Amino acid sequence: MDKELKKELNRKNKKIKTDNKWIIQVIILSFIISLLLSIVSELFLTHLPIALGIILYIIVILIGILFDIVGVSVTSANEAIFHSMNSRKIKGAKLAVRFKKNANKVSNFCCDVIGDVCGIISGSIAVVLATSLSRVLNINLFVALVLFSAVTAALTIGGKALGKSFAINKSNIILFEFAKLVSNFYHK
Numbered sequence: 001m002d003k004e005l006k007k008e009l010n011r012k013n014k015k016i017k018t019d020n021k022w023i024i025q026v027i028i029l030s031f032i033i034s035l036l037l038s039i040v041s042e043l044f045l046t047h048l049p050i051a052l053g054i055i056l057y058i059i060v061i062l063i064g065i066l067f068d069i070v071g072v073s074v075t076s077a078n079e080a081i082f083h084s085m086n087s088r089k090i091k092g093a094k095l096a097v098r099f100k101k102n103a104n105k106v107s108n109f110c111c112d113v114i115g116d117v118c119g120i121i122s123g124s125i126a127v128v129l130a131t132s133l134s135r136v137l138n139i140n141l142f143v144a145l146v147l148f149s150a151v152t153a154a155l156t157i158g159g160k161a162l163g164k165s166f167a168i169n170k171s172n173i174i175l176f177e178f179a180k181l182v183s184n185f186y187h188k
Contacts, residue, residue, distance in 0.1 A: 064118030
């Protein structure tokens with residue numbers, strides 16, 4: 001390979017410094033969120049009617065998909081648009097710039113922390129629902145568990161696949177709307 005080409009490739013692919021503090025925070029945050037949601041789901045799901053359990057199950061999957069969309073849009077949005085909006089003092093633009101500047105962390109939090117925790121929780125809910133339905137409908141527990149696992153995977157993966165295309169195509173709008181929403185709760 002040509003030395004100049006190698007030099008150019010190395011310059012463009014400079015190493016990104018690993019933020020160990022962020023990694024530790026993400027691990028701790030993921031643990032706490034998973035622990036709390038697991039406790040809540042285990043305490044309340046076993047006593048919930050099946051219809052409400054199914055609604056909760058779908059909501060958790062949708063939250064995971066929604067946060068995956070936000071995470072992808074942050075990485076593919078155009079930062080310059082938000083600088084322009086921020087100079088005109090448009091609500092949410094300053095936060096959108098901040099999110100974009102920290103796209104790796106925001107994307108990691110949205111896609112991996114929230115998205116994956118929702119995946120785990122939806123799996124837990126699926127187990128409770130499969131157990132309840134197998135008892136009520138007199139279906140083999142193994143069959144109910146396998147079916148719910150397959151449905152959970154299909155809904156989550158399919159939803160995220162659809163969401164990714166949407167997130168890339170509408171990244172600026174999604175990031176802006178998300179930043180506007182979060183700015184209602186974020187004062188800094």
